[in-house]
Amino acid sequence: MSAEKKRSLIRHPLAVVITTTGAIATLAAFALLAMAIHTPDSIGQLFPFIVISSIIGLTILFSTISLSLYQLTRKFFAGEAGAKLHTRFVGIFVSLGLIPILIISLFTTQILKQQDRGEEEIQHALEGSRELYKTALNEKKKRIIENLYQLGDALSAPPRSMVDLLLEEAREESKAMELVLYDISGQQIGFSSLIAEPELVPTPLDPLIVNQVNKGLDYHKIRTHEEQGEILHVVIPIHNLRSDSGESRILSSYYNIPKQLELGQQKINDAVMRNKKRLYLDDQRNTVHNIAFVLLLLLSLLSALWFAFYSTRRLIAPIHQLAKGTKSVAAGIYNQPITNSSHDDLGFLVQSFNDMMLNLDHTHKNLKESQDFIEHQHTRLEGILSHLSSGVMVLDPQRRLERANTMACTILDSKITPSPGTPIGVVTQDHPTIAPLTDSLRLHIQQGTHEWSDSITLTTSKGVRHLFCRGTSLLEHGELEGYVVVFDDVTELVAAQKNAAWSEVARRLAHEIKNPLTPIQLSADRLRHRYLSKMDAEEGKVLDRATHTIIQQVDTLKRMVQAFSDYARAPKVQLALVNPTQLLEEVVELYQAQHPGHITLNIEGALHEIEADSDRLRQILNNLIKNGLESCGEKRVADVTLRASTEGATLRIKICDNGGGIEESLRSQIFEPYATTKPKGTGLGLAIVKRIIEEHNGEIELIDREQGSCFLLQLPNRHHTNNPNQIEMSLEEKSSQT
Amino acid sequence: MKQPLLLPLLFSALLSLFASVSSAGITLSEPKLYESDSRIWVNVEFKYELGNEVIDAMKNGIPLVFHAEYRIEEMKPLWEENPITHTIEHRFILSYREFTNRYYLISLQNNTHGTYDNLSDALARMERRHTALNIDRNTLERNSNYQARVRASLDGSALPGLIRPYLYTPYLWPQWKLDSGWHTLPIPKVKTP
Structure with a gap:
């Protein structure tokens, strides 16, 4: 399993879990927010769940959107197929989703703000009412204080024993709840109260109040009584103005706040507090609503964004797949x-x-x-063509070379590389040696011959080659499709044919001429012996010269016939293991004795024994060395160098001289009978050499050299067949085929 | 030059934030368990510190109900719930009167009330040390383990629904975290004679 597949196996369930969690959390947040808005009292219990579900939903939504955005951006900049369309679609979807949400949110915010302003105005009105109540209460305080000052006049002069009685009367008259008279230091003088019992040890007045009153200032404050509720505490100074002996006193009084005022105050307070509470709760509601609104907005926005990414991805997926598929098709998949x-x-x-x-x-x-x-x-x-022993060339109808097999190149000794659109004429310009073939081809095409055959002679680097060509036009449904030329190198066959012909000629010459030569020679010799002594000197001299010439010419004829005979009836090779080193040294020694300093033998490494006829090999070497030594003519003896080596399974012997060499015109025919450079040569020596070499399955070739001539002999170490007769047989078969 | 100052500033800001957050709340100090031959009583002192948001709510007509809870529980293994043998609750209602600009405190236990010129006086009244739990030792099983638990908190159920979110999500509104949490006092076991 590939790593990508493994990753996908982990990633897919994880994505499903995260998406499901996000969807559930978001839906839960929406549902809880809806419930909270519908029933505000439940928001307290719901709020933690709203916060948690919203945070989970928002986190997952935000992460998913961020990841999607990152992937889209990466694809966009990577130029992936469908990325631009995806981006465009996302933009459109996001705009479609966001614009209404933003518009609605703006309007909602404005409406909430306007509601706030209305509530504040009510609050201001209530504050005004409260101020009005305070003013009324102050008026009441003022009247009480004025009344107290009037009572104070009556209470400033009487002795302390009368104070309680007077206070009782004054309290009843003034409808106070309590009246207490203190001296200037705050010590109680008299006491009359409805709300408290007199104490055994009276409590002095609060020094702070005493201090304030002594400064001539009134003191008044609303206090809370456990039973009476809120009561008004008023303290005033009393100055005795009637007599110098009188003392200044302090009158402390408690009054019930009038029920109407108290109820009014209570109502206003309650109304104010209730209103404040309502405003405060409205603020809190707004805060909660704002939080809910922000959460809703964020959830809606992110949901819209997520949905935009998701739906676009779904929408684009087939297009993306199509783009990928198109790429695959373009790539050949x-x-x-x-x-x-x-x-x-x-x-x-x-x-x-x-x-x-x-x-x-x-x-x-x-x-x-x-x-x-x-x-x-x-x-x-190609295989068939390359293994064919014949050369094959294919031309198109416009005579452009389409194909040429390996053998064609080998036979023509030209590396013809067919290139489309190259006419055969151009190929001929590049390889002039094949001109006779192309000329013949052109001629037959021009003549409109569908099938033709021809014998052509080419001059290549290997010498003159004889080719037998057959050509045909390629027709398909009557339409010309091209031309095919098949040609064979028949040089060897021609040579074999010639050899066979020469052998026959030689055999017949030997047969027809050799027989009468001995009687002629014997007759001439007898004539010479019988009549020479009987003739006078002059006639005898003529006879002697004539018979001598006859005998000499017959000898010459005999040698020639013998040569022909040798050529025509070469003895069968007697194969045996031959040490080439020893053979070469023996032959060379023979010639070194005759021509010291003119023959050199170089043997490179150890030469392997070869399977050969030692007498025939000796004959070859003799022929070639003799030819080499005589290559300078009769004037001087040429230098001959022999170099022998074993390469693989082949014995290579190179015999070179520094003589006059072989003319260019003769080089291609040098191994044919009667091809000679010597004035008195029979021209059969090299032909015999070649024949013996071929009988040993070897090869001989004339190598180019600046001075003199050089022959390379290559003999296999072992024969392929153990039957030496087969060699002769093959040659005869060759001849018959030709 | 700015960078060396940045860290101390940030640190001090965090500290001040922490201080402001931690200043509000209800703390419980010196919880003590007293026992005699026949009785056991718990003495504890609470300290109430209200944050601005809470005071603001109170000044806007939201009465705050505080309750101090005292329990005696019989200790059971972990997988069982501890049964409550004795419980007592002190409830205070603290409100504000805009008209008189005074704070009004009602103690539901004694059914007493009082008005205070400033908040600290009202809170001081609430914080006053008192022996809340006083039980007869004989009501406890001799061979069982008991513990006393004390807690003071703002009663969320008495708040308007719109205020409750603050109380239920104290991690978002630290000033509304008005709960001392439970404090446990082990009750020494009386050996079987």
Whole structure:
């Protein structure tokens, strides 16, 4: 399993879990927010769940969107197929989702703000009412204080024993709840109260109040009584103005706040507090609503964004798949159909694409099979052509060379590389040696011959080659498709034919001439012995010269006949293991004795024994060394160098001289009978040499050299057949075929 | 030059934030368990510190109900719930009167009330040390283990629904974290004669 597949196996369930969690959390947050808004009292219990579910939902939504955005950006900048369209779609979807949400949120915020302003105005009105109440209460305080001052006048002069009685009367008259008279230091003088019992040890007045009153200031404050509720405590100074002996006193009084005022105060207080509470709760509601609104907004926004990414991805997926499929098709991959999960128009498009891909795959496979078949046929044809012993050239109807096999190049000794559109004429310009062949081809094409054959002679670096050509026009449904030329190198066959012919001539010459030569020679000798002594000197001299000439010419004829005989009836090779080093040294020693300093032998390394006829090999070496020594003519003896080595399974002997060399015109025919450079040579020496070499399955060739001539002999260490007769047989077969 | 100052500033800001957060709340100090031959009583002192947001709510007509809870529990293994043998609750209602600009405190246990010129006086009244739990030792099983638990908190159920979010999400609104948490005092076991 590939790493990518493993990763996908982990990633897919993880994505499903995260998406499901996010969806559940978001839906839960929406539901809880809806419940909280509908029943505000439940918001307290719901709020923690709202916060938690919102945080989970928002986190997952934000992470998913961030990841999607990152992936989209990466694809966009990587130029992936479908990325631009994806981006565009996301932009459109996001705009469609966000714009209404933002508009609604702006309007909602404005409405909430306007509601706030209305509530504040009510609060201001209530504050005004409270101020009004305070004013009324102050008026009441003022009247009480004025009344107290009037009472104070009556209470300033009487002695202390009368104070309690007067206070009782004054309290009843003034409707006070308590009246207490203190001296200037705050010590109690008299006491009359409805709300408290007199104490055994009276409590002095609060020094702070005493201090304030002594400064001539009134003191008044609303106090809370456990039973009476809120009561008004008023303290005033009393100055005795009637007599100098009188003392200044302090009158402390408690009054019930009038029920109307108290109720009013209570009502106003309650109303104010209730209103403040309502405003405060409204603020809190707004805060909660704002939080809920922000959460809703964020959840909606992110949900819209997520949905935009998700739906766009779903929408784009087939297009993306199509783009990928198109790329695959462009890359030559036809066997990867696109997964189709939708049944809409895009699904139909994907299905059509898959069908098209299947058709393409089928066609491609057929094409591939055909191509493979053609390739196979081509390779096979190439193989056949390359293994053919004949050269083959194929031309198109415009005579442009389409194909030439290896053997064609070998036979023509030219590296012809067919290149499309190259006319055969251009090929001929590059390889002038093949001109006779192309001329013949052109001639036959011009003549309109459909099938033709011809013998052509080329001069290549290997010498003059004889070719036998057969040409034909390639016709298909009557249309000319090209030309095929097949040619064989028949040089060897021609040579063998010539050899066979010369052998026959030689054999017949030997047979017809050799027999009468001995009687002629004997007759001439007898004539000479019988009549020479009987003739006078002058006639005898003529006879002597005539018989001598006859005998001499007969000898010459005999040698010539013997040579012909040797050539025509070469003795069968007697194969045995021969030490080439020893053989070479023996032959060379013989000549070194005759021509010291003119013959050199170089043996490179140890020469392997070869399977050969030692007498025939000796004959070859003698022939070639003698030819070499005589290559300078009669004036001087040439230098001959022999170099022998073993290369693989072949014995190589190179025999070179520094003589006059072989003329260029003669080089290609040097191994044919009667090809000689010597005035008195029979021209059979090299022909015999070549024949013996061929009998040993070897090769001989004339190597180019600046001065003199050089022959390279190559003899195999072992014969391929143990039957030496087979060599002769093969030669005879060659001749008969020719 | 700015960077060396940045860290101390940040640190001091965090400290001040922590201080402001930690200044509000209900703390419990010196919880003590007293026992005699026949009785057991718990003495504890609470300290109430209200944050601005809470005071603001109170000044806007939201009465705050505080309750101090005292329990005697019989200790059971972990997988069982401890049964409550004795429980007592002190409830205080603290409110504000805009008209008189005074704070009004009602103690539901004694059914007493009082008005205070400033908040600290009202809170001081609430904080006053008192022996809340006083039980007869004989009501406890001799062979069982018991513990006393004490806690003071703001009663969320008495708050308007719109205020409760603050109380239920104290990690978002630290000033509303008005709960001392449970404090446990083990009750020494009386040996079987």
